Amino acid sequence: MWGPEGLDEVKAELLGPPEELKGRDVLELGAGAAQCSRWLAGQGARPVALDISHRQLQHALRIGGPFPLVCADAGALPFADASFDLACSAYGALPFVADPRLVLREVRRVLRPGGRLVFSVTHPIRWAFPDEPGPEGLSVAASYFDRTPYVEQDDAGHAVYVEHHRTLGDRVRDVVASGFRLVDLVEPEWPAWNTSEWGGWSPLRGNLIPGTAVFVCVRD
Numbered sequence: 001m002w003g004p005e006g007l008d009e010v011k012a013e014l015l016g017p018p019e020e021l022k023g024r025d026v027l028e029l030g031a032g033a034a035q036c037s038r039w040l041a042g043q044g045a046r047p048v049a050l051d052i053s054h055r056q057l058q059h060a061l062r063i064g065g066p067f068p069l070v071c072a073d074a075g076a077l078p079f080a081d082a083s084f085d086l087a088c089s090a091y092g093a094l095p096f097v098a099d100p101r102l103v104l105r106e107v108r109r110v111l112r113p114g115g116r117l118v119f120s121v122t123h124p125i126r127w128a129f130p131d132e133p134g135p136e137g138l139s140v141a142a143s144y145f146d147r148t149p150y151v152e153q154d155d156a157g158h159a160v161y162v163e164h165h166r167t168l169g170d171r172v173r174d175v176v177a178s179g180f181r182l183v184d185l186v187e188p189e190w191p192a193w194n195t196s197e198w199g200g201w202s203p204l205r206g207n208l209i210p211g212t213a214v215f216v217c218v219r220d
């Protein structure tokens with residue numbers, strides 16, 4: 001699943017035709033509970049699920065799956081050059097790092113020539129709107145161009161959650177400057193069947209403004 005709209009890889013085929021996933025080495029970045037790796041393993045691929053959070057990987061382990069779990073920072077991948085055919089990430093790692101090019105360059109390094117990276121992030125336009133599913137989430141409240149990160153702190157003033165904003169143009173430049181060719185930028189439309197609300201994502205907002213951006217990149 002690429003985002004709360006409900007666009008799934010079966011329908012989107014952004015990693016390529018499912019029948020060609022068999023035997024492919026796939027790196028999932030910011031895997032969380034490793035839903036994507038579980039699906040990929042079901043297609044006969046050989047995924048590796050990577051996340052910086054040990055706690056998230058404990059959930060992945062509890063749910064299970066025939067693939068390795070790796071606790072590491074996406075900006076310092078513990079793999080040899082040219083180890084993977086594909087890399088994917090559904091809202092993983094990239095929105096949370098200050099230097100996304102570090103991650104993208106690392107992914108390029110571990111991909112084989114011709115390899116593909118597909119990653120989704122919150123659509124940058126959402127930065128300008130309150131993160132609310134109702135009508136209050138439809139009025140611009142902040143500058144789209146303000147790159148000041150969103151930070152939540154604990155009582156001691158330590159950052160416990162940080163999200164970094166990149167404009168659409170920033171993301172395109174990050175991809176290209178890291179040595180990838182951008183072959184598609186998918187903005188999933190909200191489908192009629194999806195009546196659920198999740199955080200700031202809702203049918204009301206989804207019908208009016210995009211909520212997810214999916215970047216399809218090739219390492220030539």
Ligand SMILES: C[S@@+](CC[C@H](N)C(=O)[O-])C[C@H]1O[C@@H](n2cnc3c(N)ncnc32)[C@H](O)[C@@H]1O
Pocket residue numbers: 029030031032033034035050051052053056072073074075089090091092093094096097
């Ligand atoms: C919004 S969750 C997405 C999880 C999963 N991909 C999904 O679709 O449910 C973001 C994940 O990125 C991970 N993450 C954040 N920064 C990271 C980094 N620098 N390296 C690796 N993983 C990171 C978080 O620990 C978290 O599990």
